[in-house]
Amino acid sequence: MSRFSPVLTMRFGLFAACFFLVFRVMASQPALAAPAATGSGWSGTEATADTSQSAPMTLEQAFERALQHNHAIRIERLTEEQARNDISRGNAGQLPVIELSGSAELSRNNTDLELANFDDPAAGNTAITVNGAESRTFEAGVNLRYTLFDGFSGRYRFRQLQQLGSLAELSTRITIEQTLFEVAQRYFQVLEAKEQLEIERENLRSSELRLDFTRDARQFGNARQLDVLNAEVNTGNDQIRVEEARNALTEAWRALQLLLGMEISRDDQTPALHTGYEPDAGLILDTLLQSALERNVRVMLSQSELSLAEVQRQLAGTGRFPELSLQGRYGYLNQENDANQLHTLEQNGFSASVNLRYVLFNGFTTRRTIENAAIERRSREENRIQVLRSVETDVLNSWSALQTQQRALRLSEQTVSAAELQFQEAQEAARQGRVTAIELRDAQLTLLEARLQQTRIRQALRLREIELLLLSGMMDI
Numbered sequence: 001m002s003r004f005s006p007v008l009t010m011r012f013g014l015f016a017a018c019f020f021l022v023f024r025v026m027a028s029q030p031a032l033a034a035p036a037a038t039g040s041g042w043s044g045t046e047a048t049a050d051t052s053q054s055a056p057m058t059l060e061q062a063f064e065r066a067l068q069h070n071h072a073i074r075i076e077r078l079t080e081e082q083a084r085n086d087i088s089r090g091n092a093g094q095l096p097v098i099e100l101s102g103s104a105e106l107s108r109n110n111t112d113l114e115l116a117n118f119d120d121p122a123a124g125n126t127a128i129t130v131n132g133a134e135s136r137t138f139e140a141g142v143n144l145r146y147t148l149f150d151g152f153s154g155r156y157r158f159r160q161l162q163q164l165g166s167l168a169e170l171s172t173r174i175t176i177e178q179t180l181f182e183v184a185q186r187y188f189q190v191l192e193a194k195e196q197l198e199i200e201r202e203n204l205r206s207s208e209l210r211l212d213f214t215r216d217a218r219q220f221g222n223a224r225q226l227d228v229l230n231a232e233v234n235t236g237n238d239q240i241r242v243e244e245a246r247n248a249l250t251e252a253w254r255a256l257q258l259l260l261g262m263e264i265s266r267d268d269q270t271p272a273l274h275t276g277y278e279p280d281a282g283l284i285l286d287t288l289l290q291s292a293l294e295r296n297v298r299v300m301l302s303q304s305e306l307s308l309a310e311v312q313r314q315l316a317g318t319g320r321f322p323e324l325s326l327q328g329r330y331g332y333l334n335q336e337n338d339a340n341q342l343h344t345l346e347q348n349g350f351s352a353s354v355n356l357r358y359v360l361f362n363g364f365t366t367r368r369t370i371e372n373a374a375i376e377r378r379s380r381e382e383n384r385i386q387v388l389r390s391v392e393t394d395v396l397n398s399w400s401a402l403q404t405q406q407r408a409l410r411l412s413e414q415t416v417s418a419a420e421l422q423f424q425e426a427q428e429a430a431r432q433g434r435v436t437a438i439e440l441r442d443a444q445l446t447l448l449e450a451r452l453q454q455t456r457i458r459q460a461l462r463l464r465e466i467e468l469l470l471l472s473g474m475m476d477i
Contacts, residue, residue: 055272056272056273056274057272057273057274058273058274059183059184059187059274062183062187062256062260063180063183065260065261065262066179066180066183066259066260066261067176067180068261069260069261069262070179070183070259070260070261071261072175072179073172073175073176073179074261076171076172076175076176077172079168079171079172080165080168080169080171080172082168083164083165083167083168083169084165084168086161086164086165087158087161087162087164087165088161089154089158091157091161092154092155092157092158092160092161093147093150093153093154093157094154094155094157094158095146096144096145096146097144097145097146098142098143098144099142099143099144099145100140100141100142100143101139101140101141101142101143102139102140102141103137103138103139103140104136104137104138104139105135105136105137105138106134106135106136106137107134107135108132108133108134108135109133109135110129110130110131110132110133111128111129111130111131111133111338112127112128112129113127113128113129113130114126114127114128115127115128130338132338133337133338134336134338135335135336135337135338136334136335136336137333137334137335137336138332138333138334138335139331139332139333139334140331140332141329141330141331141332142329142330142331143327143328143329144326144327144328144329145325145326145327146325146326146327147323147324147325147326148324148325148326148354149321149322149323149324150318150321150323150324151317151318151319151320151321151322151323152318152321153315153318156311156314156315156318157315159311160308160311160312160315163304163307163308163311164308166304166307167301167304167305167308170297170300170301170304171301173297174297174298174301177297177470177475179259180466180470180475181463181466181467181470182259183256183259183260184462184463184466185463186252186255186256186259187256187273188459188460188462188463189252189255189256190249190252190253190256190273191273191455191459192252192455192456192459193245193248193249193252193253194249194273195452195455196245196248196249196452197242197245197246197248197249199245199448199452200238200241200242200244200245201242202448203238203241203445203448204235204238204239204241204242206238206441206444207231207234207235207238207441208235210231210234210235210438210441211228211231211232211234211235214227214228214231215228215231253265283402283465283468285395285396285399287472288395288399288468288471288472288474289392289395289396289472291472291473291474292391292392292395292471292472292473293388293391293392294473295472295473295474296391296471296472296473297473298387298390298391299384299387299388299391300473301387302380302383302384302387302388303384305380305383305384306377306380306381306383306384308380309373309376309377309379309380310377312373312376312377313370313373313374313376313377315373316366316369316370316372316373317370319359319365319366319369319370320366320370322356322357322358323356323357323358324354324355324356324357325354325355325357326352326353326354326355327352327353327354327355328350328351328352328353329350329351329352330348330349330350330351331347331348331349331351332347332348333345333346333347333348334346391471394471395468395471395472398464398467398468398471399468401464402461402464402465402468405457405460405461405464406461408457409454409457409458409461412450412453412454412457413454415450415453415454416447416450416451416454418450419443419446419447419450419451420447422443422446422447423443423444423446423447425443426439426440426443426444427440
């Protein structure tokens, strides 16, 4: 004989049917549904997870927006532009310098002059006094300076500027890759927060159904007041978790907006993002390793630093050579003196000179500069080897983590299947009165957690694939 009354059994069956309906509606949500095929790699069209907005944002669109509007990337690009502007023959000292100069000078003085009388020394000198004597000088000219030879230092300075431009470009690329990876992290955090909010809402609905059922059972004397209080406490806790999940979603979405250079939203409107996913079966470890050792941005940066160190070593060696320079001038000079035998002077014409400068001894400064430059080059070579090994290690570790997560994804699919069967069995048992409402809810929460775990693994797997593509330099930027 059943330990429940016929009325209570009927109400329990109605409760279980409602419970099952709520779960089916929840399970049909795209946020917890199985992903549609999207192709391989980090590109592809993804299934829509939220229809609250007309144009849900894909991860690729988030990348594109970050490339255009992220503030850190824009700052790096401006720095790169400055470095590119510095690459010129003139900045390297290989072009002549032409200057236009001019001056005007006016002076007024009281002047006492005494002129020697060489024809008649006995007559004495001739004294001249001029008060308020003015002197006016006007000068203008075009000057030319050009280094004819300086040990080819101009050539090496130009190469140095080119290498500095390459370093700035690679620095921008590093910032871009780091930003895109952070965008992917934030993007998946938003998706996870959205799914967590849906789960918490479903849990709240379950708690509310259980509370209603327990209150009805209390009226028929088949439940205690303590059971009602426990159901009320559980419902209150679920309401708190819903609010916390909603706040977590808002914070994750604002963090993504900041990275994308978007205007930060002041409300808690749910963003519309795509959630589709398909693992990339085309990744091959050997291909990733080979590409990483050639195209990884850190590898390229270490090689560029080595090339710069070699140029600086060659530039330091130019200090052993003499410097030969040419100077030329075309000028005009007009000078007027009230108190001078040379009353007026006017000149115009060309002048040119060739100058030779050679340092015989400077306290061995040149030799120390050359030695330090050679040491720096060896240091850059060691750094390049270290970077190569570090990148290889990162690729291998990321590949191992990818394989582990792929296996975990397959296991999670089995776990979800088992949890679904468990919930179906719990539903059937609830209809027959063999399990309590709490046991049925536990079975539902187990299924929801299994689905959430599967989603987290998918997102972690997707993020690991993006990391591998960035490490190998195979992501088009």
